[in-house]
Amino acid sequence: MTAQAQPRVALVTGAGQGIGRAIALRLAADGLDVAINDVASKAGALKDLAAEIEATGSRTATVTADVSQPAEVDSMVGQVGEQLGKLDVMVANAGIAHVKPLLEVTPEEFDQLMSINLRGVHLCYNAAARRMIEQGTGGKIIGACSIVGYRPFPLLGPYSASKWAVRGLTQAAAMEWSQHGITVNAYCPGIVGTAMWDQIDEKLAENEGLRKGQAIEKYSEMIQLGRVSVPEDVAKFVSYLASPDSDYMTGQSVMIDGGVQFS
Incomplete structure (x- = not known):
C-alpha cells in the first residue's frame, strides 16, 4: 500500500477580503492546504476565513504580515513552511489603490502604493522562489496584475504604473526561475x-x-x-494557474475581465 501524497501547499496574501479571500477558498476546494495572510487589522477576517478553509477538509495557517516589509515577508514564508511543511504555490495578491488626479498624488502616497503593489509582489516572489529552489520540487508563483497593466484608467495613474511593473517583473522572474521548475504568471482582473x-x-x-x-x-x-465580475471569476482562473494544467505556461499576465481590454 503506497503512502498518500501530501496535498500541495499554497500561500495567498491579502486574503482578508475580496479576490484574495475567493482565491483562498477556491484553492482549498481544489484540495490544497492554504496559508492565508493579511495585515494585522484584518486578523478577525482571517480567523473567519481559516474556519471556512478547515471546513473543506484542508489545513490552513494564518500569518499576519505587511508585504512591503522584507523581514515580515521572509518570516511569513518561513512560518508557512514550519506549519504546513512546504510551499508549492505563492499567490502575491495583496494590493491597494489610490484614486486621484496625478497632479494631486503626493510623493508619500506614490511611495506607499508602490511599496505594496510592486515591492510587495517582488518580495513575495523572491521569498517564495528561494523556498521552492531549496525544496527542489519547482512550484507556481502567481501575481496580481490588472487590466490597467495594459491600458491605464484615468485617476489611477500610480496604480496603473504599479501593475505595468508587475507585468515586467513577472516576465523577468519567469525567465530566471524556469531552470528551477518554477512558473511565474499573473492575473489581470477588470x-x-x-x-x-x-x-x-x-x-x-x-x-x-x-x-x-x-x-x-x-x-x-x-x-x-x-x-x-465577482471575485470567484478571478479565483477560477487562479485555480488554473496553480494547477498542473498550466505547467507549460509561464511569463504571462492574462486578462480575466469579461472582455474590457484586448491585448
Whole structure:
C-alpha cells in the first residue's frame, strides 16, 4: 500500500477580503492546504476565513504580515513552511489603490502604493522562489496584475504604473526561475465587485460629477459579457494557474475581465 501524497501547499496574501479571500477558498476546494495572510487589522477576517478553509477538509495557517516589509515577508514564508511543511504555490495578491488626479498624488502616497503593489509582489516572489529552489520540487508563483497593466484608467495613474511593473517583473522572474521548475504568471482582473472597486467608483464619481454608482455603471458598459465580475471569476482562473494544467505556461499576465481590454 503506497503512502498518500501530501496535498500541495499554497500561500495567498491579502486574503482578508475580496479576490484574495475567493482565491483562498477556491484553492482549498481544489484540495490544497492554504496559508492565508493579511495585515494585522484584518486578523478577525482571517480567523473567519481559516474556519471556512478547515471546513473543506484542508489545513490552513494564518500569518499576519505587511508585504512591503522584507523581514515580515521572509518570516511569513518561513512560518508557512514550519506549519504546513512546504510551499508549492505563492499567490502575491495583496494590493491597494489610490484614486486621484496625478497632479494631486503626493510623493508619500506614490511611495506607499508602490511599496505594496510592486515591492510587495517582488518580495513575495523572491521569498517564495528561494523556498521552492531549496525544496527542489519547482512550484507556481502567481501575481496580481490588472487590466490597467495594459491600458491605464484615468485617476489611477500610480496604480496603473504599479501593475505595468508587475507585468515586467513577472516576465523577468519567469525567465530566471524556469531552470528551477518554477512558473511565474499573473492575473489581470477588470471591474470586480469588491471593496476596492467601491472606493474607485466613489472617487471616480466625485471627479466626474456623477452620483455614487454611476461611475462603475459607465465603465461597466465596456464589459462585453454584460456584467461586473465577482471575485470567484478571478479565483477560477487562479485555480488554473496553480494547477498542473498550466505547467507549460509561464511569463504571462492574462486578462480575466469579461472582455474590457484586448491585448
